[in-house]
Amino acid sequence: MSGAAHPLVCRDLSISFGGxxxxxGVSLALPAGKVLALVGPNGAGKTTLFNLVTGNLRADAGEATLDGESLLGLKPWQxxxxxxxxxxxxxxxxxxxTVRENAMSATERGSWFWQAGDAKARAARVxxxxxxxxxxxxxxxxxxDLAxxxxxxxxxxxxxxxxxRIWLLDEPASGLDLSSxxxxxxxxxxxxARGITICLIEHNLDVVAELADEIAFLDRGVVLAVGEPQAILRDKALAAIYFGERAA
Structure with missing residues (x-):
């Protein structure tokens, strides 16, 4: 679950808020250059997992590593x-x-993504x-003023x-029309195609089915299943959990 094939790895990550x-105990590995979708009902722990990996929350237990090096204890900008x-x-x-200024803000000195380099090259990236x-x-x-x-x-x-090189996207397609x-x-x-590794939280299952190479299904903070999209989406037990049809 580590190395070049899986640059970002979580092992037994846990956090509690009160009771x-x-x-x-979440363990997941993002496949390099692929899309892993996190699916589950509201409150499953998906966004919390992103917050643990990116340093917005501190885990009670477990580990998150990037290229084998620990991310835990780092600040979000690090x-x-x-x-x-x-x-x-x-x-x-x-x-x-402006739109250009917003995009440029990700490249400027003092931004979380600052990289030393030529100003013209940064402008070209924007x-x-x-x-x-x-x-x-x-x-x-x-x-x-944008739509x-x-x-x-x-x-x-x-x-x-x-x-x-690694994107963690929290419901990026929510509210978009078909063309968008x-x-x-x-x-x-x-x-x-450029080798970007993506982890996607998305409630639109059509988007998940179209884009995901692999799905991890979470419920109540636990990974219940990881697998090929159609196998996960066709699982009747998981569907009942997702649509709130199970017994409490």
Whole structure:
């Protein structure tokens, strides 16, 4: 579960909040250059797992490693500078900055993703990120003036500009119409083709079925199953848990 085939690995990660065991002994390995989808009902511990890996929460037990080196105890910016980027459900854009300025913010000194290098090269990365997300024509628009879907793509443009090699995406396709979902799918496929490793939290099972190479199903902080997408999505017991049809 480690090495080049699985750059990001969690082993027996656990955290509790009071008497609630939010994540219980989770062990997962992200396959390099692939998409692993985290699926499960609300409260399953998916976002909490992201917060443990990225240093936003400190685990009670267990380990998370990147290329064999521990991430636990690192601050979020330290994890980010190792090449791990994440998106948030609330997007966290600089609403009164332009689209270009938002994307540029991921490359500037003092940002979590700062890398020493030529300013022209950083500017070129920003323009490439805007082009890849279809935002070039909106580069001078303020983020607050964008449609919801374009804000979603702006959050992805910042990740692209940062040149992160591992993406942790928290419901990136939620609220998108069919055309926007197709754009998003194309963006992830292109990232995979460049060797980007992606872990995706997503409630739209059509998106999961289309994009995921592997699914991990979580419930009440526990990984119940990991496997090929169709096998997981067709499992009647897991479907009952997902749609709230099981006994309490």
């Amino acid at each position: 609630v065991k939010a994540v219980q 994890v980010a500078r190792r090449g791990v980027a994440r998106s948030f459900q609330d997007l966290r854009l600089f609403t009164h900055m 323009e490439e990120a805007l082009a890849a997300t279809g935002l070039s024509d909106l580069a001078e628009s303020r983020a607050v 919801y879907a374009e804000r979603k793509f702006l959050s992805m443009a910042r990740i692209l500009a940062a040149e992160a 979902r197709q754009r998003f799918a194309g963006l992830l496929r292109a990232a995979n």
